[in-house]
Amino acid sequence: MSGGAYLLFRRFGCLWALPAKHVTAIFSGPKPEIHLSHATVPADEIVGVCAELQRVNPARTLGAFWPYPCQGLGVFAKEPMVVLLPDALPPLLCKGEP
Amino acid sequence: MKEQETNWSTVPVFGVVLSGLLGLLGFTGILVGTHYGLPRWILDTYFVVALGILGLYVGVVLQPARRMSRRFARIATHAEKAERAFDHVLKHLQAGDLVAAQEAARQLPPQVAPQFLAASRAVGALVQQILASSVDIAVAGQEVHNTASELASGSSEQAAAVVEITATMEELARTAAQIATNAANQADLAAQAEEAGTMGAAAVEDAVRGVEEVQKRISAIATRADSLGTRSREIYRVLDLITEIAQETHILALNAAIEATAAGEHGRRFSVVADEVRRLAERSRESVESVRTLLEEFSASIRATVVATEESSKEVAKVWERARAAAASIEQLRSAVSETAHAAREISLATQQQRTASDQVVLTLKEVSQVIQKMAEGLKAFSATAERLNQLALSIQLLTQSFHLDSPRSVKHIAQTLADALGSEAGHWEALDSTFTQALKQHRFLETAFLTDPEGNLVAFTVNPDLRLPDTAIPVAVGQNLSERPWFQAVMRDKRTTLTPVYTSLLTGQKCFTVAAPVHDPQGRLVGVLGLDVNAASWTKIVA
Numbered sequence: 190m191s192g193g194a195y196l197l198f199r200r201f202g203c204l205w206a207l208p209a210k211h212v213t214a215i216f217s218g219p220k221p222e223i224h225l226s227h228a229t230v231p232a233d234e235i236v237g238v239c240a241e242l243q244r245v246n247p248a249r250t251l252g253a254f255w256p257y258p259c260q261g262l263g264v265f266a267k268e269p270m271v272v273l274l275p276d277a278l279p280p281l282l283c284k285g286e287p
Numbered sequence: 288m289k290e291q292e293t294n295w296s297t298v299p300v301f302g303v304v305l306s307g308l309l310g311l312l313g314f315t316g317i318l319v320g321t322h323y324g325l326p327r328w329i330l331d332t333y334f335v336v337a338l339g340i341l342g343l344y345v346g347v348v349l350q351p352a353r354r355m356s357r358r359f360a361r362i363a364t365h366a367e368k369a370e371r372a373f374d375h376v377l378k379h380l381q382a383g384d385l386v387a388a389q390e391a392a393r394q395l396p397p398q399v400a401p402q403f404l405a406a407s408r409a410v411g412a413l414v415q416q417i418l419a420s421s422v423d424i425a426v427a428g429q430e431v432h433n434t435a436s437e438l439a440s441g442s443s444e445q446a447a448a449v450v451e452i453t454a455t456m457e458e459l460a461r462t463a464a465q466i467a468t469n470a471a472n473q474a475d476l477a478a479q480a481e482e483a484g485t486m487g488a489a490a491v492e493d494a495v496r497g498v499e500e501v502q503k504r505i506s507a508i509a510t511r512a513d514s515l516g517t518r519s520r521e522i523y524r525v526l527d528l529i530t531e532i533a534q535e536t537h538i539l540a541l542n543a544a545i546e547a548t549a550a551g552e553h554g555r556r557f558s559v560v561a562d563e564v565r566r567l568a569e570r571s572r573e574s575v576e577s578v579r580t581l582l583e584e585f586s587a588s589i590r591a592t593v594v595a596t597e598e599s600s601k602e603v604a605k606v607w608e609r610a611r612a613a614a615a616s617i618e619q620l621r622s623a624v625s626e627t628a629h630a631a632r633e634i635s636l637a638t639q640q641q642r643t644a645s646d647q648v649v650l651t652l653k654e655v656s657q658v659i660q661k662m663a664e665g666l667k668a669f670s671a672t673a674e675r676l677n678q679l680a681l682s683i684q685l686l687t688q689s690f691h692l693d694s695p696r697s698v699k700h701i702a703q704t705l706a707d708a709l710g711s712e713a714g715h716w717e718a719l720d721s722t723f724t725q726a727l728k729q730h731r732f733l734e735t736a737f738l739t740d741p742e743g744n745l746v747a748f749t750v751n752p753d754l755r756l757p758d759t760a761i762p763v764a765v766g767q768n769l770s771e772r773p774w775f776q777a778v779m780r781d782k783r784t785t786l787t788p789v790y791t792s793l794l795t796g797q798k799c800f801t802v803a804a805p806v807h808d809p810q811g812r813l814v815g816v817l818g819l820d821v822n823a824a825s826w827t828k829i830v831a
Contacts, residue, residue, distance in 0.1 A: 194544075194548035210548060210549055217538040235538070237562070238545060238547075238558070240558065
């Protein structure tokens, strides 16, 4: 299943994906920042833009481990990731983390 | 004197006879003349003249002659008395009995008695003075003998010591020779060591210069390494700049990709370009990282080089310091070796001189040893002479003792006094031992006191208790006949106190002499002979 391009970034050692169309800008610095229209997500590393991402919808099982709303799980270069929902970003990933 | 008296008495008788003969001759002539016619008056005149001459002769010559004869008879009597007194005195003097001589001198004529008494006292004083002087000579001789004996003994010890010292000096000379040889060898070795030290100092100086050169080169390497470090930091800055540009490029490529994604289908090409740019940026970043890694390795190598050069520089500095210290030590060692060589040469010379001096000392010591041996021999002879002097002084004392002096130092006086005491108690000799013991205690130089009867049979014999001799040591026994002894025979012959020559006592084994005196009872009869054995050495000390 494909839903457009995704921006892949690494944070806390895991690979994450955001829909590229919701990204307004990427800023470099000591830590790259991904600016969304309503939030800023710091990243350890910007992996790149993936035009085609194999994605699966979130299942009940995923909910047992990831309580936040998301678009599902994706796989890039045999590496799994969580495809984030821009409107429901986990506070853990947002700038100003606790 | 009698002859003179006879001459004087015969003179008037001779005159009378001569006158008678002349008268008879004249009378005969007158008778003849008368017979032949000579006148009678001539005969008468002749008788008158003859009678007158005879009367004149009797009055003028015969009477004075008789008076002179009586006077000469009195003088002859006095002279005979004086002669007997002189004879008595001279006999006592001949016997050496000055006490009896002085007593007898009281019978001399008053004109000569005082002079004789004065002369006798002077002789007695002289004898006592001779006795005292002989005692002093004996004491001095004994002291000289002792001192000479000690000096002789000391000289012998000195001679032995000199012999030992000579042997030691000879050993010292040999040792000095050995030291001289060793010192000469030491001087040669020191000279070789000095030469080696000079060479070593030069080598160390070369090493120091080499080390300084190494230090300079290490400093140059350090400078270059530091310069490389500086250049590396510049490269780092360039790499950082490239990395930053690559990141910016990456971000820009990502943003471009995002924008291209937002552009949809139209942005796909651009997305490809952006993705390619992003890959280039990624490769640039990777290349930069590779360069950085290489540069870090290079920097690490430079730092290691710098550290190594610093450590090398420090080590070189240490080596330089050590080399300098070694050079200074070698210099000091060379100087010390030089001084040692000099000292060794001086020691060699000094020990050679010492050997020469030791040889001279040995020769001198040998001469000293000979002198000491001669001196020891001389001292022994001197000691013998002193011993002879002592014996001579003792002989003089004995000679002086041949005089009977009224002095407690006179053994004759002691013997005679004791003999007189025994004579006064003649017939009551039950306590002779106590009398003898008392006398022996009073005169400690007496070894024994003994008494014999006139036949020489021993009546009493007492040993001085201070000698502490056992009875078994007494060589005679009461009742033994001693009439053959010289002292007994001398007393019996001379009837006076006598002294024997010095002989060795059978009792003590020391030198002694015997003084023997006749013992007379109050009636003047000889009732015994008293003998006293006098220890010569003790007597000399007592007298002194």
